[in-house]
Amino acid sequence: MIKKLQKLKAKKGFTLVELIVVIAIIGVLAAILIPTMLGFVTSSRVTSANSTAAAIKKQIDNFLTDADTAGYGMKQSSAATASITFKVDGDGKWDTTIYTSSYSPADATFAPNTAFKNAAEWGKDGGATDITKDTPKANAENAVERLTIDLASVFPDVKNSYIFAYCEGGKTLYVAYTADDTDLDADGLPTLDDFKAGKYAWDGNTAGITADGITLGTAPALTLGTGTAAEPEAPAEG
Numbered sequence: 093m094i095k096k097l098q099k100l101k102a103k104k105g106f107t108l109v110e111l112i113v114v115i116a117i118i119g120v121l122a123a124i125l126i127p128t129m130l131g132f133v134t135s136s137r138v139t140s141a142n143s144t145a146a147a148i149k150k151q152i153d154n155f156l157t158d159a160d161t162a163g164y165g166m167k168q169s170s171a172a173t174a175s176i177t178f179k180v181d182g183d184g185k186w187d188t189t190i191y192t193s194s195y196s197p198a199d200a201t202f203a204p205n206t207a208f209k210n211a212a213e214w215g216k217d218g219g220a221t222d223i224t225k226d227t228p229k230a231n232a233e234n235a236v237e238r239l240t241i242d243l244a245s246v247f248p249d250v251k252n253s254y255i256f257a258y259c260e261g262g263k264t265l266y267v268a269y270t271a272d273d274t275d276l277d278a279d280g281l282p283t284l285d286d287f288k289a290g291k292y293a294w295d296g297n298t299a300g301i302t303a304d305g306i307t308l309g310t311a312p313a314l315t316l317g318t319g320t321a322a323e324p325e326a327p328a329e330g
Contacts, residue, residue, distance in 0.1 A: 138307055141271070141300065142313045144309055145309035148267050149311040151242065152257055153264045159235060160209075170261055172206060173259065173261075174191070175196060176239075178243065178257075179253075179274050180255070184248065187220065187223075195258055254273055255269045276308075290312065290315060291316065297316075
């Protein structure tokens with residue numbers, strides 16, 4: 093028993109200095125690793141958003157190809173342009189607005205006079221509301237609703253999201269997507285010139301992160317540019 097007590101007395105704990113040194117080392121490592129890990133998380137979110145934007149772009153292209161075959165696609169002309177906004181709430185309900193003759197991420201009135209071979213097939217209001225992944229295509233009254241049902245069924249996990257697509261001559265040229273905000277049209281998105289240049293100002297540091305800290309996927313993906321992006325054009329009337 094005495095020997096055991098002597099062994100216990102012989103054991104030493106950490107001194108205060110040793111504890112301070114260990115804490116300091118942990119602090120230094122945290123200062124180095126945490127920003128790196130945050131960078132990985134940000135990069136992963138941007139990559140995922142870009143991937144979703146690219147998949148949406150491809151799906152809209154597929155729909156426009158099928159619509160062309162059915163006789164109500166877009167006219168094959170650079171003057172035939174259509175901008176589309178999709179807003180998806182937390183319950184997975186999609187609201188769509190489509191308009192022509194202007195590039196703008198803002199809601200606008202449908203103007204069927206230029207873009208489509210059969211404008212009436214797209215509906216006089218150019219919109220769709222409360223579409224979900226379970227909405228039957230047989231219930232669709234026009235092409236806008238069919239397109240929205242198509243996207244809602246292919247992307248059932250897309251919620252609390254905003255999507256902007258710009259189409260021309262039957263092809264989807266540019267798409268922007270975010271799951272951080274359902275109403276980005278008022279905050280400004282990359283302009284047509286930004287997409288044509290392939291770069292955007294972003295937050296000045298990280299491609300895919302806007303000045304408001306929103307993760308925005310783009311297809312094609314926009315690299316980090318310089319300067320301040322121009323304000324979106326106002327939608328054309330008529």
